[in-house]
Amino acid sequence: MKLFTTKQIAEIDKFTIENEPVADIDLMERAAMQVSNWLVFRFTTEQRMLFFVGPGNNGGDALAIARQMADFNFWCEVFLLDLGKELKGSPAINWRRLEKQGKVKLAKISKLDEFPEIEPTDVFLDGLFGSGLTRPLKGLPAEIVGKINELPNTVVAIDVPSGLMGENNTGNNFESILKADFTLTFQFPKISFLFAEHEKFTGQWEVLPIGLHPGGIKKTPSDVVFVEKEDVEKLFPARSKFSHKGTFGHALLIAGSYGKMGATVLASKGCLRAGTGLLTAHVPRLGYSIIQTAVPEAMVSIDPHDLMFTEFPDLLPFSAIGIGPGIGLKNNSQKALHELIEKAEVPMVLDADALNILSEDLGWLKKLPVNSILAPHPGEFRRLVGDSENSWERIEKQRKLAKDYNVIVLLKGAFSSIATPDGKLYFNSTGNPGMATAGSGDTLTGIILGLLARRIPPADAVVAAVYLHGLAGDLAAAEKSETALIAGDVIDFLGKAFLEVG
Ligand SMILES: NC(=O)C1=CN([C@@H]2O[C@H](COP(=O)(O)OP(=O)(O)OC[C@H]3O[C@@H](n4cnc5c(N)ncnc54)[C@H](OP(=O)(O)O)[C@@H]3O)[C@@H](O)[C@H]2O)[C@@H](O)CC1
Ligand SMILES: Nc1ncnc2c1ncn2[C@@H]1O[C@H](COP(=O)(O)OP(=O)(O)O)[C@@H](O)[C@H]1O
Ligand SMILES: [K+]
Numbered sequence: 001m002k003l004f005t006t007k008q009i010a011e012i013d014k015f016t017i018e019n020e021p022v023a024d025i026d027l028m029e030r031a032a033m034q035v036s037n038w039l040v041f042r043f044t045t046e047q048r049m050l051f052f053v054g055p056g057n058n059g060g061d062a063l064a065i066a067r068q069m070a071d072f073n074f075w076c077e078v079f080l081l082d083l084g085k086e087l088k089g090s091p092a093i094n095w096r097r098l099e100k101q102g103k104v105k106l107a108k109i110s111k112l113d114e115f116p117e118i119e120p121t122d123v124f125l126d127g128l129f130g131s132g133l134t135r136p137l138k139g140l141p142a143e144i145v146g147k148i149n150e151l152p153n154t155v156v157a158i159d160v161p162s163g164l165m166g167e168n169n170t171g172n173n174f175e176s177i178l179k180a181d182f183t184l185t186f187q188f189p190k191i192s193f194l195f196a197e198h199e200k201f202t203g204q205w206e207v208l209p210i211g212l213h214p215g216g217i218k219k220t221p222s223d224v225v226f227v228e229k230e231d232v233e234k235l236f237p238a239r240s241k242f243s244h245k246g247t248f249g250h251a252l253l254i255a256g257s258y259g260k261m262g263a264t265v266l267a268s269k270g271c272l273r274a275g276t277g278l279l280t281a282h283v284p285r286l287g288y289s290i291i292q293t294a295v296p297e298a299m300v301s302i303d304p305h306d307l308m309f310t311e312f313p314d315l316l317p318f319s320a321i322g323i324g325p326g327i328g329l330k331n332n333s334q335k336a337l338h339e340l341i342e343k344a345e346v347p348m349v350l351d352a353d354a355l356n357i358l359s360e361d362l363g364w365l366k367k368l369p370v371n372s373i374l375a376p377h378p379g380e381f382r383r384l385v386g387d388s389e390n391s392w393e394r395i396e397k398q399r400k401l402a403k404d405y406n407v408i409v410l411l412k413g414a415f416s417s418i419a420t421p422d423g424k425l426y427f428n429s430t431g432n433p434g435m436a437t438a439g440s441g442d443t444l445t446g447i448i449l450g451l452l453a454r455r456i457p458p459a460d461a462v463v464a465a466v467y468l469h470g471l472a473g474d475l476a477a478a479e480k481s482e483t484a485l486i487a488g489d490v491i492d493f494l495g496k497a498f499l500e501v502g
Helices: 006-019 024-042 057-071 089-101 139-150 196-202 214-219 229-233 261-273 285-294 331-343 352-358 362-367 378-385 391-405 440-453 458-480 487-492 494-501
Strands: 049-053 076-081 105-109 123-127 154-158 182-186 204-208 224-227 250-254 278-283 299-302 320-323 348-350 408-411 417-419 425-428
Touching (some): 006 024, 024 057, 024 204, 057 076, 057 089, 057 154, 076 139, 261 278, 320 331, 331 352, 331 362, 348 440, 352 378, 352 440, 378 391, 391 417, 408 458, 417 458, 425 458, 440 458, 440 487, 458 487
Parallel strands (some): 076 105, 278 299
């Protein structure tokens, strides 16, 4: 699914109104009905619904929802923020419809003292500001938001929690952003919902389709993609009946050192389960029997050093190279990594200690085969490019790194992001906090390597690998719980994940 800025979403709204065609007021009614249907199944008519309403279309949505909920026999009260402006257009029509319906108590709030008396079971509906927010909240809106945030009541935000910008929140005042328990957002997730520091504002968010015009969505350009099943299933060519192991490439994995051979085992299994034809795992001498026993499907190339990576085999047979998990930072290994980069001609995926070594001198990134992949977690990313003030800035740095060095940068976390040298940015939609567990990233490196070795184009390989890794984690968590999930479970469920994407 393409993701858009709030400004672009307003353009798609306009396109829908003109080309469906549908009247603005009817599109608002449609959006409101989606929210009302959601509310009816979550709350009971014992609970009062208190609507906080702002001056724009977000307020207009809230007014329409209040009328619909009153028709569903909910007790609804409306508090319109008096900012000295008259309601106009569809919000004004919805105000008059409420007056005519006569079921909902209507009040205006012009100062904080007029905040209503509340019951703990009251549900607050936030229709103060949505995607039309132009500046941080201050004055009365900020005070009302502050008051709502102090109270224990359940809060449902319509479209966007009031005060949160749809994309960049640098310079926003976090004290005056509404903290919702649920955010019901229209048609597309907003980009700011994908950033960890905003979870306390959005709460759980859900996308409600409102039938925006497919033509408008298609013609609006966007470099940002929220990766879902339909984006991934088209990336896998069918395995031809006459295919043989050579068809699916030969991966070279360089991983592990004394005390960290588990990283090699996990990455090897991930790689093999991703459908590579052949895998050679290159390990220090002490790792030989570990790999032969734990992963009999892999061939082993043995380093002359007992404990660490110091040399690599002839590169000719390999269609992709993965390096990093558990290799350590010793001088010998650093030197060997540099030599490998000088010689390699097939796509590489670099993770963990390989990235820590390269962060000493980013000049090495220029020497990587084109479209190689860096797969840092936030700590490794910081070592590469320095501190970031917030997730927006981190993403900007990620995109710049990808462009400047002609590499694909995968920044791992919840909603892992992938930046490509041509300026595209992907956010992954799968995965769960159970995957924040040792070895989970090693497994992912193996999966990426497996897909690269199969000669799937590198950007597609990373997007698919991250999606499948998260999906396997979700399937595993459904059976084993997030708490008990370990990296090996992700590998065990990878087959089921592949079945889901066809
Ligand atoms: N378009 C459609 O068809 C559909 C749209 N939909 C709904 O519309 C919402 C977007 O509506 P919107 O564009 O009217 O903006 P909205 O968020 O209500 O706020 C704008 C108002 O707030 C004001 N204002 C801004 N910042 C401020 C601040 N810091 N402090 C104080 N005031 C501030 C700004 O006035 P300003 O002072 O900036 O001139 C303006 O008056 C969207 O989220 C969704 O819910 C759905 O119904 C589906 C169909
Ligand atoms: N809260 C989360 N939600 C979804 N995925 C997560 C979450 N936390 C971690 N992950 C995933 O788990 C993996 C962790 O990778 P990494 O930090 O490199 O682990 P390790 O170094 O232990 O192998 C990444 O793929 C990341 O996206
Ligand atoms: K809102």
